Amino acid sequence: MNLVAEVDRQRILDRVKSSGAYHRLLAFSGLLVLMIGFSLASPNFLQTANVINILQATSVNGVLAVAATIVIISGGIDLSVGTLMTFCSVMAGVFLTYWGLPIFVGVPLAIVVGTCCGTVTGLLIAKLKIPPFIATLGMMLIYRGMSLAICAAKPIYFNSTPGFTDISTGTIVGAVIPEIPVPNGVLILFLVSMLVAFVLGRTILGRFIFAMGSNEEALRLSGVNSDQWKIAVYSLAGAVCGVAGILIASRINSAQPSIGQGYELDAIAAVVIGGTSLSGGRGTMLGTMIGALIISVVANGLRILSVPQEWQIVVTGTIIIVAVYTDILRHRATV
Amino acid sequence: MINRRTLISLVTAATVLGSTGIAFAADxxxxxxxxxxxxxxxxxxxxxxxxxxxxxxxxxxxxxxxxxxxxxxxxxxxxxxxxxxxxxxxxxxxxxxxxxxxxxxxxxxxxxxxxxxxxxxxxxxxxxxxxxDNLASAALAADKMAEKIGGEGKIAIVSFDQTSQTGIERRDGFVNQIKAKYPKIKIVDIQYGGGDHLQSAEITKTMLLAHPDLKGIFGTNEGAAIGVAIGKKEAHSNIVVIGYDSGAEQIADVKDGTIAGAITQNxxxxxxxxxxxxxxxxxxxxxxxxxxxGFYWYDKTNIDDPKIAADLYN
CATH class of the missing domain: 3.40.50.2300 (Response regulator)
Incomplete structure (x- = not known):
């Protein structure tokens, strides 16, 4: 009797461990520990206004991390998410400010630009067989240069498009419940991550993304046109970067051609902290969201505690290493 | 395994809680x-x-x-x-x-x-x-450049960025002063090196190749000025370099004459x-x-003047 119970317990434990739920649990408890620690340390941390600050700080990096998650699960890497975001925000500036298109045309067009850029990256990787690291590194620079060239290296402001800043900073939630004015940017992050989680978990594209990441050769040998799906992966990621471009532009009411470099690393950090494997084939949207939140909570919390900035950077680095190490431990335990 | 991980979380938590001590006195x-x-x-x-x-x-x-x-x-x-x-x-x-x-x-x-x-x-x-006052300080840099190259010839600018207010004003302050006061001086090229030493050095060397008769370059911040100086040394050129800001390297370059002089802010x-x-x-x-x-012009002659030295930083 006891033995049976013990075996059952072991089996359940194994299943929990191998299902990635374990890592998410770990990441989530890490997030909780951090939040409890910071709120004990400073009364200013857990105020509604500050929690909203944290959520808002997560919105752009969160959306970029969604894009990075898709690509990383498929076994690739995308270094161009940050500057593609910038490029899309610049294109939004061109559509709305230079050409004077209405919001409901200009904004979707900017997202279409992101999608097309993603398709180009996908073509480079799938058809020309350029390794993702190199292809996206090249694209990263191309987007940066194009952004600077298109707006003649000056920020494009959206002052002539009333309502544009509401996309990110307005609050539909606050209109219903005035006590918690969660900015729309956070809502958009939530919607985007739900949508992509649905794609990953419930559609054929999602199934192929995971299959591609685990064993691309096997996928190809079973008669699937993996090139075509790979292009789809990068196009989807590009569309998500387009959304990030709109979010950041509407938050700062301008398209800044020089921002975006380094953002890809924060996005990848969020993905990794959330338990998605850099070798592809496994990962979840929920994990990535927790990872992105951990990054913002740490940044915000250390600022609230007035920790010198040098040490803020050290702590962030440490957390990434600890998170990946726990992931390795888990992997070793299950394989 | 669980123990090790629990340990890690505990250490993290302790670190976070420990940092409470850094929170300051409220009065x-x-x-x-x-x-x-x-x-x-x-x-x-x-x-x-x-x-x-x-x-x-x-x-x-x-x-x-x-x-x-x-x-x-x-x-x-x-x-x-x-x-x-x-x-x-x-x-x-x-x-x-x-x-x-x-x-x-x-x-x-x-x-x-x-x-x-x-x-x-x-x-x-x-x-x-x-x-x-970035416009006025860059205008002073232009005056000094004109003085050093004898009031005529081709010059260029290596800037750090084309988007920030500071970057724009330093460039425009310099350009406008040259245009207004020195009709015989021509600015043939303006490039941006992101304030990065190496990138600015490469830009400088390319400029020297493209314009062999170039007489001077203005580097608009610390990184740009040091980069121009590096480029000048590597190309064994003897153009006039005017810098901006200070920092240990730039101060050394001013002392040995690689940089003719620079503007320092305060x-x-x-x-x-x-x-x-x-x-x-x-x-x-x-x-x-x-x-x-405030801002000051400094060169070999006044770099050790206490009034100037106080505004130079390493």
Whole structure:
């Protein structure tokens, strides 16, 4: 009797461990520990206004991390998410400010630009067989240069498009419940991550993304046109970067051609902290969201505690290493 | 395995809780400084100015900025975190002159005094702006360039960026002065090296190849000026280099003549004056709309002059 119970317990434990739920649990408890620690340390941390600050700080990096998650699960890497975001925000500036298109045309067009850029990256990787690291590194620079060239290296402001800043900073939630004015940017992050989680978990594209990441050769040998799906992966990621471009532009009411470099690393950090494997084939949207939140909570919390900035950077680095190490431990335990 | 992980979480938690000790005493007025970029020596000099003033006026000061210059949204996150700490005053060097305005309005509404330093904000919320007059200082650089090359010939500019207010004003201040006063001098090229030493050096070497009769180059900040000097040395050229800001390397280059001379701002003064202005604002005193923190020309001859030396930082 006891033995049976013990075996059952072991089996359940194994299943929990191998299902990635374990890592998410770990990441989530890490997030909780951090939040409890910071709120004990400073009364200013857990105020509604500050929690909203944290959520808002997560919105752009969160959306970029969604894009990075898709690509990383498929076994690739995308270094161009940050500057593609910038490029899309610049294109939004061109559509709305230079050409004077209405919001409901200009904004979707900017997202279409992101999608097309993603398709180009996908073509480079799938058809020309350029390794993702190199292809996206090249694209990263191309987007940066194009952004600077298109707006003649000056920020494009959206002052002539009333309502544009509401996309990110307005609050539909606050209109219903005035006590918690969660900015729309956070809502958009939530919607985007739900949508992509649905794609990953419930559609054929999602199934192929995971299959591609685990064993691309096997996928190809079973008669699937993996090139075509790979292009789809990068196009989807590009569309998500387009959304990030709109979010950041509407938050700062301008398209800044020089921002975006380094953002890809924060996005990848969020993905990794959330338990998605850099070798592809496994990962979840929920994990990535927790990872992105951990990054913002740490940044915000250390600022609230007035920790010198040098040490803020050290702590962030440490957390990434600890998170990946726990992931390795888990992997070793299950394989 | 679980134990090891539990240990890791405990250590992390302990570290976080341990850092509580850093939280400051609540009785002194607290002023939050947000600058444009954290790593640059210039900002570290501003920071040391704020620290001196904090001691003198008995206030608490924190000093932060995005890791990379140009990260507008990161700066907004820092600003909103600073607001959550309910400071007596906030001092900001805005990367974008418009983006910070809504948050600064929130600060104003909450009774927090707002001071701008280094760069202006496109709004009347800041009670004052403590900064260098970039246009005038770059014009002085143009005068010195004209003097050194004998009033005629081809020159070029290596700038650090084409988007920031400072970058634009230094370029335009120089260009306008040359156009207005020195018709025989022609600016043949303006390039941007991101303030990166190596990139600016490569640009310089290319310029020297493209224009063999080039007589001088103006490097518009510390990184650009050092880069131009490196390029000049590597190409064994003898053009006139005019720099901007200081730093150990640039000072050494001025001393050995690689750089003919440079403009220095007064970063320590910017930090000090901003704290002073914030303290005055908290105490209800009225402030002038602009506090000019000054700039100086320095070269081999006056680099050790105590008045100049105080404004040079390593």
């Amino acid at each position: 002194k007025p607290y002023i939050a400084f947000i600058c444009k970029g954290f790593q640059h020596q210039f900002w570290q000099a501003v920071k040391s100015g704020t620290e001196q003033a904090a001691k003198k006026f008995n206030v608490d000061v924190t000093f932060e900025g995005p890791d990379g210059e140009g990260a507008v949204d990161r700066q907004l996150d820092m600003l909103s975190a600073a607001l959550a700490k309910h400071p007596a005053a906030i001092a900001i060097a805005a990367i974008d002159s418009q983006a910070t305005v809504p948050l600064l309005q929130r600060a104003k509404d909450a009774g927090i005094k707002v001071i701008a330093f280094d760069s202006g904000v496109a709004s009347d919320i800041p009670l004052t702006t403590a900064s260098t 970063p320590v003064g910017i930090g000090f004056e901003s704290v002073k202005a914030a303290v005055d604002a908290v105490n209800g005193k009225s402030l002038p709309k602009h506090i000019d923190t």
